[in-house]
Each structure stands twice: as C-alpha cells, then as structure tokens.
Amino acid sequence: MTITKNSETSRVTFEPAVIMGALYGPGIHGLKGAFDRKWVEELAKEIDVLYKDALQRPGGAVGRGPKRHYVEIHPEDISGFVDLVTHPWVKAVCETVLGPEYKIVEIGFDVPNPGAVNQPWHRDFPAPEDTVKGRRLNSLAFNITTVDVEEDMGPFEIAPGTQWDDGSEYESEMFPEKELYSRYEALAEQKMPKMGDISVRSALTIHRGTTNNSNKSRPVLVLGVDAPGANNHERHDLQITKKFYETLPEDLKGHLMCRIVDELEVIVQEHTIEGLKMGEA
Template identity: 60%
Template sequence: MAGDDHFDLESNIADLRNDGITGLKGAFSRDWADDMREDMMTAFWEAIQRPGGAVGRGPRRWYVEIHPQNFRGFVDLVTHPWLVGMCTAVLGQDYQIVEIGLDVPFQGAKYQPWHRDFPSPVDTYRDRKITSLAFNLTGVDVTEDMGPFEIAPGTQYDDGRKWKHEMFPDKSEWARFQERATRKYPNRGDISCRSALTVHRGTEHGSPIARPVMVLGVDAPGAGHAELHDMMVTREWYDTLPPIARDHLVCRVVDDLQPIIQKHDIEGLVMGADPT
C-alpha cells in the first residue's frame, strides 16, 4: 500500500470549500493501483454481461457498482488517514460510506453534458455546507487522449433548482463552466476528493486504453444517498473489518453476496454531448 502519508489537511479542506475539489498525490503505490485496476476490470466484464449490472453514462462509458470485498484495496482506502481526515473534517465524526463503484470510458466515449451527480440540498446552495464527498482513484496514468475528467471549480454552491432534473444546466449556461474548466491528469496512486455537486463532465476518449476510475461515495448523516445504493458484505468479511471501517460502512450483512442491480441511473448522461 506504501504511499505518501504527508499532507496538509487544512489546505486540502480550504481547496475543497473554495474549488469543490482537492487531491493527494501518491497516496498509494503504483503496484497497489495496478491491483485496483485489475479488480475494476474484472468487476466490469462480469457486470456488463447481466441486466442491470452496468448503466450507461454516455456512448462507450459505463458505471458499475461493486461489492466492497471484491476490491482487495477497500480497507486500505477507507482507513487511509487523509481520507478519514477529510471525511471527519467536512462531514463530521459520523460520516457514512454509502457507495463503491467504478466509471469506465473506452475509446469512442464522447463529451458528456455539463452536470452534477444529484440535486443540491438546501444545506449546500443556501448555507454553503458540503454534505457528501466523492473520492476518485484512477487505474491508469491519464493522458490527454484518455478523455480526462473536466471540472468547473467553485460551482458546487450553484443553486441549480432551475436546471433539468436540478442536475443539468441549460446549454446557454455552458460558457460559464467552460471558462472555469480544468482538466485533471491524475497518476496511479493519486486520490481526488470533490463535492459531486461541483459541475463537471467526461471528455472525448480517443485512446485504445480504457480509463477505469474507482469511486467512493461518503455522506454526512441525513444526506440520504445510501437509498440509491445497496452495498452488501458477507458476515465473515464484515467481522474482519477494523472498527474505523466497520463503524462507517452503510451496508447489508448477508450470508451470500447477490449480483448488484443498479439503482442510480442518470438518464441525462445516456447520450453524448456537443462539446461547445
């Protein structure tokens, strides 16, 4: 797992509150990230073969939720001191891990429309309080032709209630996001932390190399996103978790794992978008 345990948490929190995104370079080793990529692609090829196993996020782009114990680095991730520190400082001592999955664009993926991942709660658009976090980890070293993630810093506090589904700003507003747009080029082992309300999009993917990204969703109590997911773990695996992981995990404890049927389908991302 070896990576960088040296970080300036206060600076990261300030960046998150100002820009809606921050990150830690070299949080994990490249070998650790390579194992993660293997687990992601195994999960993807299994899920894509069954109904409801993978949902479209645009042409040649899919999202797959996975069982935590099928990602061998899950405990390393949720106990990493930087991730724990960010969750505790922003979401409170009782933060809830509600989602683990992966986003995979392949060659031919198109620009997504500018969007956020769910409607903004009043706590955020009125009171400027962040109530959920998304942590992303890339499975490859991202290059320009791999459809890098593009984000409009500072837009996490936009109201958005007049947007389509309260998630998709009208195309007449896109110029404002494009003026702020920043593309991200993480390497294997890096972690990013963002508000899923910060307006963002995937870009056109021309490389023959797929770009799988691990996604961990964490809520403050009451944010409600656990209802969109259905994490489950076996009792045997659950009992091996350290308390810092077990106490924050929102999941069903079952005798046998069942295939995951996706609950969170974002209809507005099914079609690609004109980048202008």
C-alpha cells in the first residue's frame, strides 16, 4: 500500500476544512494514487472470484438495474481490508466528518457490466433526521475502482450539492420525479478514476450509474461508514471470524460494527433498492 507522496498535496488533502468543505459542499471528495496498482490488481482478482461465486448463489448478487449487481462481502474475503480501513486518509475523513467514534458497517462491491443502462437519479437511502433537521452528515461511502475508468464504461455520475435536497416527496424518499432530471443533468459530473484512486461521498447526494457501452465491466469496491446512531448497520451484516478478529490492530477493532463468529455465514442482503432493479424509470 502507498499513500500520496507529495507533501504539499498530503497536507492540503488532510486538512479538516478541505474535507468538510468537499463533503458538505459538493458531497464528494477523493484522493488520487492512494494505493499502488499492484494492490488494486490483487483486489480486482479477488472481486472477480467473489462475483462469480455470488452469481451462482440465490440472492448472492442483488440487481441494481440490467447487467448491474451489488454484492455484500465479508472483510476477510479481501486481502487488503486492513490496508483500506487503516489508510491515513480514510481515517482522517471518517474522524473529521463522522467523529472519533465512527463505525465501519458495510463492505461490498458494485459491478456495472457491458450493457448496463442509465440508472434513475437517486440517493441510496432516505435522508435521516440528522441531515434533514440537523444539517449533519452521519454516514459516508468510500469507493475504489478496480479498473481505469473510460468514458464508454458507464462512469458514475453525481449532481454536486444535492445531499441537502428535500427528498420527502421523492418516491420512497430516494427517487426524484423526472421533472427534476434536467436540474441534475445540468449539475452532473462524471467521475473517471484510475486504479489506485479512492473517493468518498455522501450516499444522499443524487447520483446514478450511466450506460456501459464498452465490452468491459467496471467493478468498484464500496466501504460504508457511520457516525454513532446512524444505524445503517441494520441494512447490512458485517461478520468477522474470531481468528481474523484477533489479528486486527487494537485501534481498528473499536471501529467495527460487526458480529464475531466462529465461521462466516452466507450474507442475507438487506439493502435492496427496488427502484433500481428495472433500470431507468
């Protein structure tokens, strides 16, 4: 694992004002070259195996639109889990936005395959009271691409600043009506990260996956983190075996919202998003 080498870039990137400004402003932030390509190549191989396995199990891969799936996994399914969650930038972002008692609640991956279409504009879950009334973000989603994203691969698209939009009238409080699409399209930014880059966003910021016109998949690892009381762990089932838990750094253990088990159990995916299953509405 490597971190950004340029000292000036590192200093600015780790500044609390920069982190807060990005996530409370546009709703997305990133760090280029957070990991070396060999680390990402190994992650890509592991995700490929996990994805093939999930497709063979009933309910193993949850549909997020045509030719698009989400798979929740166990932390020890990937060799780089500890590298990821102890990365100085990841820790700095979590502590700055969510506070020192943040909890890791989810790890999984999205795979938009060739033929995936535009998703409807959406947020990943209804805005909590902390955000609606308190104007506070209480959860974050980190993303790591396992490929160099190109324009024809269905890049992730986000409408900056929309994490603060009132979603009370949205379908399921997640899906804005089509009359609002022109606004999101005017704001939209497509993200084309390279292997080694990492980003973090509020899952409330309106976003969508776009059409994959290429012959390549675009897998992306997802790490979900909560502030105390956010309760997104109720949508997930983070499990760690006792054997693996004993190998973890002591300061990491307190940041895991998980079950300690003798043997890993098949995950029953709780975070289905019905409005995404059929593609663009």
